[in-house]
Amino acid sequence: MRVSPQKTEKLAFGAIWASGAIAVLVLVFIVGYVVVRGAPEINAEFLFTPPRGGLGGEGGISSCIVSTLWIVAVTMLLLTPLGLGAAIYMAEYAPENKLIGFIRYSVELLAGVPSIVFGLFGYAVFVTAMSLHFSILSGALTLVCLLLPFLTRTAEEAMRAVPRAQREAALALGATKWQVVARVVVPAAMPGIITGVILSIGRAVSESAPLFVTMGGSSHMPDGLMSSGRTLAVHVFYLAMETNALEKALATGAVLVVLILVTNLLTNSISRRLQARMMGAK
Amino acid sequence: MMSRYSIDRWSSRAVLAFGITSFVVLVVIAAFIFRESLPALQEVGLFKILFGTEWYPRYDKFGILTMVVGSIAVTIVSLGIAIPLSLGAAVLLAEVAPQPVRKVVRPAVELLVGIPSVVFGLVGMVALAPFIADISGKGSGSSVLAASIVLAVMVLPTITSISEDAIRALPPTYKEGALALGATHWQTIWRVLVPSARRGIMAGAILGTGRAIGETMAMVMVIGNSPIFPTGLFSTARTLTGNIAVEIAAAVGIHQSVLYVTGLVLFVLVMIINSASLLAYKRRAD
Numbered sequence: 380m381r382v383s384p385q386k387t388e389k390l391a392f393g394a395i396w397a398s399g400a401i402a403v404l405v406l407v408f409i410v411g412y413v414v415v416r417g418a419p420e421i422n423a424e425f426l427f428t429p430p431r432g433g434l435g436g437e438g439g440i441s442s443c444i445v446s447t448l449w450i451v452a453v454t455m456l457l458l459t460p461l462g463l464g465a466a467i468y469m470a471e472y473a474p475e476n477k478l479i480g481f482i483r484y485s486v487e488l489l490a491g492v493p494s495i496v497f498g499l500f501g502y503a504v505f506v507t508a509m510s511l512h513f514s515i516l517s518g519a520l521t522l523v524c525l526l527l528p529f530l531t532r533t534a535e536e537a538m539r540a541v542p543r544a545q546r547e548a549a550l551a552l553g554a555t556k557w558q559v560v561a562r563v564v565v566p567a568a569m570p571g572i573i574t575g576v577i578l579s580i581g582r583a584v585s586e587s588a589p590l591f592v593t594m595g596g597s598s599h600m601p602d603g604l605m606s607s608g609r610t611l612a613v614h615v616f617y618l619a620m621e622t623n624a625l626e627k628a629l630a631t632g633a634v635l636v637v638l639i640l641v642t643n644l645l646t647n648s649i650s651r652r653l654q655a656r657m658m659g660a661k
Numbered sequence: 662m663m664s665r666y667s668i669d670r671w672s673s674r675a676v677l678a679f680g681i682t683s684f685v686v687l688v689v690i691a692a693f694i695f696r697e698s699l700p701a702l703q704e705v706g707l708f709k710i711l712f713g714t715e716w717y718p719r720y721d722k723f724g725i726l727t728m729v730v731g732s733i734a735v736t737i738v739s740l741g742i743a744i745p746l747s748l749g750a751a752v753l754l755a756e757v758a759p760q761p762v763r764k765v766v767r768p769a770v771e772l773l774v775g776i777p778s779v780v781f782g783l784v785g786m787v788a789l790a791p792f793i794a795d796i797s798g799k800g801s802g803s804s805v806l807a808a809s810i811v812l813a814v815m816v817l818p819t820i821t822s823i824s825e826d827a828i829r830a831l832p833p834t835y836k837e838g839a840l841a842l843g844a845t846h847w848q849t850i851w852r853v854l855v856p857s858a859r860r861g862i863m864a865g866a867i868l869g870t871g872r873a874i875g876e877t878m879a880m881v882m883v884i885g886n887s888p889i890f891p892t893g894l895f896s897t898a899r900t901l902t903g904n905i906a907v908e909i910a911a912a913v914g915i916h917q918s919v920l921y922v923t924g925l926v927l928f929v930l931v932m933i934i935n936s937a938s939l940l941a942y943k944r945r946a947d
Binding site: 401409471493616 | 665666668669672675676677678679681682683684687689690693694696697743746748749750752753754757758762764766769770771773775776777778779780781782784786787788814817818846847848850851868871874875876877878881882902905906909921922926927928931932934935936939940
């Protein structure tokens with residue numbers, strides 16, 4: 380029996396709509412599930428007391444929030460100048476030759492290396508060889524290595540999007556190359572760079588495997604760079620695997636999801652503003 | 662005070678140093694992982710590690726073949742679920758859906774990328790695994806199937822957005838030509854647009870494969886972690902990544918070194934997969 384093309388089309392479009400619907404429903408389900416089941420556990424006590432440990436997963440998440448803030452702050456403090464410098468080189472200074480092509484290719488590959496391999500590396504280098512032990516510093520340094528290719532590429536793309544004419548105009552006015560970079564290209568690319576920075580923060584917040592093997596996972600309140608700690612994401616893992624407190628795990632997950640959603644919305648609004656600015660400039 | 666010319670000279674040197682940092686990190690990572698692997702490679706041997714079927718570190722048995730199979734199994738099953746779904750979603754977003762639907766679905770799919778993997782793992786553990794336990798009638802439901810479904814959801818956005826971009830990047834004349842010849846919209850999509858965008862779709866699928874092999878914590882949470890050959894979808898298993906995460910903190914000596922070999926295997930595996938993806942991209946651009 381031959382099915383008419385029109386009938387086939389109807390069937391096919393049905394399947395296509397179904398797959399789109401599944402994609403959206405899964406997202407709504409995951410976010411909804413975590414938030415709805417986690418929300419009842421979230422209150423001031425949960426947010427402001429440290430975990431007490433044990434099988435019951437007693438206590439809250441205050442020390443995990445502080446650890447997360449430490450990790451994000453230290454990571455971004457090191458990562459931002461490095462990533463920005465690398466992006467400036469790649470976008471403005473790097474000659475177009477085989478060597479640079481090879482380096483670019485390697486960095487793209489680095490971006491795909493599994494995060495647990497970065498964790499192994501951090502364990503060997505920062506925790507053991509450099510004797511930083513299980514600490515916030517070890518975790519942050521590992522994340523810097525992990526996120527560097529990502530931030531570099533995002534910032535580089537933002538700089539490449541700045542029109543040539545702006546650079547040429549500044550050069551024609553007698554500016555040096557560095558003046559062009561620092562006063563024309565970087566300011567013009569700033570919205571894109573900020574987007575990259577916020578996305579990196581989001582990834583630092585949600586990353587778990589490399590921090591699991593480099594931070595030691597202490598649930599105590601961290602008191603400095605060298606103290607062990609666990610971020611919210613790692614805490615979710617501990618609660619889920621080592622306690623019976625699934626409700627607490629879901630509550631911590633809910634806090635995490637809300638944090639990530641806010642980060643994403645922030646990124647979207649900035650990129651929209653960027654577009655508006657570009658349109659306005661025309 | 663430095664003149665602007667000397668600032669210019671110094672700054673170009675400084676950014677060069679920054680520019681090669683990523684490259685240096687890559688080289689140092691490769692070197693360190695290799696160095697830490699050496700004791701195990703010398704004492705146990707790569708062949709015995711790669712093809713050994715028993716993992717009992719306490720009795721000096723360091724075969725990781727069961728975990729290689731575990732990683733490959735969840736990757737294949739998850740892609741089997743994710744590729745058709747993502748291709749459907751990509752066609753929907755690129756061709757079929759009206760603008761308002763696209764405006765909702767596209768950001769929703771992109772949002773999936775940002776959700777932490779532990780959250781996927783947690784939902785898999787709490788909501789999916791008990792459901793699977795009911796069907797299979799055994800254990801906690803932690804299984805290859807649970808891990809594959811969680812993984813499929815995690816790679817879906819990557820494959821969808823790259824495939825959609827590939828379809829959108831096609832010249833409009835392809836579509837117009839097919840329609841002018843009397844093809845239906847679906848015939849145009851299935852026989853012209855999708856085949857023409859296959860390189861981009863392939864690149865997305867390969868990138869998804871790389872992400873699937875590298876996923877760690879979510880896998881530890883839903884796969885059961887027993888170092889055995891998976892005998893079916895409902896069987897438990899362990900992935901290469903999970904093996905590292907679960908054991909590194911307690912491992913010493915040769916045991917620790919074998920875990921670095923596991924990392925090396927992952928590193929090489931992902932390098933191969935990503936090179937394939939970059940090549941697929943490049944050939945598309947040419």
